[in-house]
Every structure is written in C-alpha cells, then in structure tokens.
Amino acid sequence: MPRKTTQSSRKRTATRRRSVSANGTARNRRGTGVRIAPSMLAADFSNLQQCIKPLRSLQLSWLHLDIMDGHFVPNISFGPGIVNQIRKLDRQLYFDVHLMVDHPRDFVKDFLEAGANHITFHAEAAEDDSELLLKYIRRQKISAGVSIKPRTPISAIRDVLQWADMVLVMTVEPGFGGQKLIPSTLNKVRELVLLREELGLEYLIQVDGGIDPTTAPLAVAAGADVLVAGTSVFRGGSTKIRQNTRALRSSMTGIA
Numbered sequence: 147m148p149r150k151t152t153q154s155s156r157k158r159t160a161t162r163r164r165s166v167s168a169n170g171t172a173r174n175r176r177g178t179g180v181r182i183a184p185s186m187l188a189a190d191f192s193n194l195q196q197c198i199k200p201l202r203s204l205q206l207s208w209l210h211l212d213i214m215d216g217h218f219v220p221n222i223s224f225g226p227g228i229v230n231q232i233r234k235l236d237r238q239l240y241f242d243v244h245l246m247v248d249h250p251r252d253f254v255k256d257f258l259e260a261g262a263n264h265i266t267f268h269a270e271a272a273e274d275d276s277e278l279l280l281k282y283i284r285r286q287k288i289s290a291g292v293s294i295k296p297r298t299p300i301s302a303i304r305d306v307l308q309w310a311d312m313v314l315v316m317t318v319e320p321g322f323g324g325q326k327l328i329p330s331t332l333n334k335v336r337e338l339v340l341l342r343e344e345l346g347l348e349y350l351i352q353v354d355g356g357i358d359p360t361t362a363p364l365a366v367a368a369g370a371d372v373l374v375a376g377t378s379v380f381r382g383g384s385t386k387i388r389q390n391t392r393a394l395r396s397s398m399t400g401i402a
Contacts, residue, residue, distance in 0.1 A: 172362075172363075172398030172399065175368075175369040176371075178371065180366050180370065180372070180373060181207075181208055181371065181372045181373070182206055182208070182373050182375055182391070182394065182395070183206075183208035183209065183210040183242050183352070183372055183373065183374045183375070184201060184208075184210060184375055184379040185210040185211075185354070185374050185376030185380075186232065186376075187210075187376050188376030188377045188379070189376075189380045190380065190383055190384065193384055194231075195235055196384035197387065198232065198235045198236050198239070199235075199384075200384070200387050200388055201236070201239065202236070202238065204391050206379075207238075207239060207240055208239070208240045208242050208372070209232070209236075209239045209240065209241055210242045210244060210354070210374045211224075211229055211232075211241060211242065211244065212244050212246060213225070213244065213245050213246060213247060213253070213257070214246045214247070214320075214321060215246070215247040215248060217248045218248045218268065218271050219246045219320050219321030220321050220322075221321050221322060226253075226256040226257050226260035227260070229241065229243070229260040229261060229262070230259075230260040230261060232261075233260060233261030240263045240264070241261050241262045241263045241264070242263070242264045242266070243257050243264065243265045243266065244266045244293065244314065244354070245257075245266065245267045245271075246271075246321060247271065248271055250267035250268070250272055251272075254286065258286050258288060262288060263288055263289070264288055264289040264291060265288060265289075265290060265291070266290070266291030266292065266314050266352075267283075267293065268292075268293045268294070268295070268320070269292050269294050269298065269303050270294070270295060270298060276306045277305070280292060280309035280310055281309055284311070289311035289312065290309070290311055290312075291311060291312035291313060291314055291349075292306060292310050292313055293314035293315070293316060293320075293354075294314075294315060294316065294334070295316050295319065295320060296316055296317070296318070296328050296331050299334075300334055300337045300338060300341070304341065307342075307345065307347055308347060310349045311350065312352055312372070313338055313349050313352065314352045314354055314374075315331055315334045315335055315338070315351065315352070315354070316354055316355055317332070317353050317354060317355040317356055317357070317361075317365070318355030319355075320354075324376075325356055326356045327357065327361045327364075328356070329364075331355075332353075332368040335351055335365065335368040335369050335370050336368050336369060338351050338369070339351065339368075339369035350372055351369060351372070352370065352371065352372035352374060353370045353372070353373055355374070357373045357378060358394070359378065359393050359396070360397070362375070362394055362398050363397055366398050366401045367401055375394060378390060378394055379391055379394065
C-alpha cells in the first residue's frame, strides 16, 4: 500500500526542502515556488568557475548534473571526478545528480562521495529493482528520485512512488541537449500531480528537456516543481547567465 503522509513525514519533508530555497517567481499547482535547476551539461566546461559563480547570487541553489555512460544513452558526459571538482567550486549548491546509466546502483557511492545531495536513476535501467534502489539511496542519507523516458508510462513507476523524493519526467529523449520539449510528456506531470494527491504523497515533480521561456510556463501550469534548464540558462556563456535567468523567470511570472 502507498505510504500516506503522516505529521512526522511532513515534518521531515519540510525540513529537507527548507534547506533549498524555492527560486523563481512562478507558483506551481500546489501554490509553492518553482525551482530552476541549471544543467551543467550546457555549461562551458573550459570556464566552469565563471559559470558556477553567479548561480547562488541569482538564487539558483540547485545544480543538475547529467551523468551519461554511452550505453543507456548514446553520449558520454562526465563522472564523479568532475562532480568532485565542481563541488570544490561551491560547497553549498544542492547537487541534483541524474544517472542516465546502466546498472545505476553501481554508481551511487561514487557520486555520494563526490558531493551529491540527491540521486535520480532511470526506471528503465533499474528494471524491477526501482524500489530497492530508492531505499538504498535514501539509506545513504540523501534524497532519491526515479525518472522515466518520454515513452514510459507512469504506470511503470506507480508502485514505487511512495519511496521517491522526486520523480523526473523526461520531456525529451535522454542523452542530448538542446532538444525541443515533447508536449505530450506534460500529461505525465498532470497525472503525477493527481496521483500525489490521491495517494497522499509528497514527492517533487521535475521536468528535464526543452525548458525555455516558451515552455517553462506550460510545465509550471501542468504542475512541475523543478525545471531543469540547460541551454536556456548557459546559452551565450557565463556573461549571459544573469540575463538568461531573468528571461526564464519573467516568462513564468504570475503562473499559477
């Protein structure tokens, strides 16, 4: 049976979430602030320090780290060594690690040691072990998330939602940056909102792929709590981050 939200669990959830400010002016369907999580995949890796430096001053307290192994997805990104180097540049950012890898359990400890605050894995990669993996990650004293590709239905993860701190809906095919959002994927966000209410759960809903000033309001209106934004934040290099972030936030102003 799904775990209902008790007073103690609500307190634990509230404590965990207060550690990360809700950045942005948008309000999702629950009336809470929407977080923007810049994706390092789109950053200038030759100038990481200048890309990281302005984030917290812009109240961008989450950093999304896409880990690709060349097997689960065609591309290869970076590993725990790079994450550790990024952590040295900022000790306070909330590291949101997204594992797009086969055998995700094998990667958890390395990224935990590198500085991860949260780890999301793909249900398609975990197969029948999603519940065990969510529990395993949470035993490491960090939060855990499960993700699904655009063609994977919510029914594939319904039975493990009670163990998830966050559910990541891929709004593009994973593995490549700069894609356009697939509009039909926002129906999954709406479905997750309804399930969260029906089951009395508290997971966050994150969307990843094609988020820009045009699509961000649509994702927020559907009920997303966290928007992963790569190109729309880092486009143009470090000197444009502030301008890009303002444009993204402005597009969501007044959305309820």
